[in-house]
Amino acid sequence: MDALLSESEMANWVAWKRATDAVMRAVANEIADTTGLSPADFSVLTRLVEEGNGTMRQQRLADELGWERSRLSRQLGRMEVRGLLSRKGSGPERWITATDSGADAVALARVAHARAVRRTVTDAIEASDRTTFWKTISRISAISDALQATY
């Protein structure tokens, strides 16, 4: 049916929008206030230190993040200027390495991230609702078949 959303559907949708926007914003702010890292910086550095112990081929970074090549290229350029990482090599030997400054920042950022996630999501769910809620989120996320992970 090509019908518009009913009033209650719309109310649910607005709540969804508010909830997802607010959580994203709160997490981003907590990390930015603590470390100055943007969400994109955080994603890149987290992958780098978690998965690669601080160093990784750009190719692999692109795959793991599920990002456009151009997006990653521009992001890494900005991060290099800010001293968060360094790049060398070319072709399949294009290597990205977190600087000490980048590694320090992401260590702090991960704590801020955990704090914000708990405060805005985990702690907001009543204990008796948790199982159902997370099961449903998983069902919704399953629609994102061929998609990325961002942390």
Next chain:
Amino acid sequence: MDALLSESEMANWVAWKRATDAVMRAVANEIADTTGLSPADFSVLTRLVEEGNGTMRQQRLADELGWERSRLSRQLGRMEVRGLLSRKGSGPERWITATDSGADAVALARVAHARAVRRTVTDAIEASDRTTFWKTISRISAISDALQATY
């Protein structure tokens, strides 16, 4: 405690990210493919035709959307160039009016929006879980005290 997320907390968080990103993307794509409107265009035009019958003071638009003035100003500028709306007057008499083309586009977009919301969210929730799920989303969205509505 300043601990990082546990494995299960992280799994839930990743599912949350995937779900929210996928839904946002699916809705945006459905609207863009149908009408060429961006999410920002859709928000502005929806308010304009819903709340103001096609015309509204810029001031009120800013309040309803909860947007930065500069953001709205730039957005309206781009939309005017694309022929989606017109602007006239100044000060409190700055009026924004959807063009016929803008009104037509948003009418189609609202149908696409409803279709995508149902497909990605509503229909993904098991009937027996709906009450709990929407109650929880409302609780989470309540943290966004002083925040916007975007549709």
Next chain:
DNA sequence: CAAGATTGAACCCTCAATCTTA
């Protein structure tokens, strides 16, 4: 050649000025 990185162009968003005008 072909995979992969980069860049041009344009959209989106935000902060901090800088107009405008009632």
Next chain:
DNA sequence: TAAGATTGAGGGTTCAATCTTG
């Protein structure tokens, strides 16, 4: 003057070229 709109500057994203280089 002060509220409100706009603009300068810069980070972030995407698409479509355009390099590079193995």
